[in-house]
Amino acid sequence: MLDVREGGGLSISRAAAPDGAVGTVRWGIRNPDAACLAQWDDEGVIFNPLSWQTHLLNEAALRVLTEMQAGPRTAGELVAAVYGAGQDDEQSASRDIAVMEALLNELLHLGLVTAEPAR
């Protein structure tokens, strides 16, 4: 049975960095050579070669995964890449990071990304 779930909404509830993650975490696509990604307009689909599942992605998740195709990124780097330069104030920047981490945790839950402590 195909499990097609919509992943990566920015409206999802906030979540902390993955368990055990202390400090900065670098996020990357799991098994990037085998993952299949397709995009049309502001939506896309990805096939996870490990779970054998296909997921519908919104624009935010697509942009994050596309950015990660070049290599692992921190949440801050992803915020900058996806939403442009940093926020004017610290509170906004912190909120953006939290929203990005929530998105990344959902992708982690789907088995699409990995989270490794930054070296």
Added chain:
Amino acid sequence: MSRIGELGEAAIAARLEGTGLPLDFGAARVRVFSDHLPLAVAMTQVYRDYPVFEGESAFTVTAAVRRASGVRRLLRAQIRFVVDGDAPFEPFPAETHLPLLEWGLNWCIANRSHHRLMLHAGVVARDGLAVLLPAYPGSGKSTLTAALMLSGWRLLSDEFGVLNPAEPAVLHPLLRPVALKNESIDVIRAMYPGAAIGPAFPRTRKGTVAHIAPARACIDSCHRGATARLVVFPKYDSSGGLEIEPVAKARAFVKLAGNAFNYETLGPQAFHAVRAVVDRCDCYQLRYRRLDDALAAINGFLRGIAPASQPLQPARAQADGDSTAYASQAGSSAAAPASPTLQ
């Protein structure tokens, strides 16, 4: 080359009881055996234009419809669908022979074609371009597919959108009789008096079922693919008018993949096959009440697609001539009846 209808019921019955009756559907070949004479009569009607090919061949499925031999046959005559010596289904009433054969063959074909992606969809073509009509409950897919064939489109399949991962977006015919259910039988009969509709089988598990014989031109083209160009998700709605909405491609991908028989079996190959279809196709949802409105809309979709502005590679060298011999026979009534509840 003789055709099944030319051989006649007695000869077909002898083949079914003897060496088997081979049938070439394009993407699958089957050989059928049976000791149940009424099946031979029905097959002679709905397979009338299929050629009887001779000689050796590899078959996707070798199956039989046999009279059941248990105690229950004393109470009510029953038949079994047997494949490779196994009877995967419970016995059916003997009078539902052709529906049992058709469902059994579809089941076997879907389970034995994992070298191809098998979408669950009706497929028709015109001018080498294919239209996919994915099947969802209540969609009226079979009725619409039948009406398109009877209006001159080339039918590739009523049930399977067959994709070879090595040939992106080329749909291959898997041409079987079209199964109509319940009120849709009378709808098609009224709209197309010339349609070759076989016997009706009441009280099956899906209600009354009847099968339309594919047009001879479709049968003779069953080894010629067509390039996917349009995906139409039909939805019969008895309370509304005609509504057409574009479907975002990613959503179309999900609907196509989620409705395939073996998407998960093929994994990445299936992903790329569906992607190639979605890349090349305009995708719409079509909500309709009147069948002729739906036909006009689909004809309009394809007219609106200018092949010259978006060049496509023809599926094969002979990409033209996707019209069937039914066009001249189909006497479309001036006041087509509204489609009944379908599926």
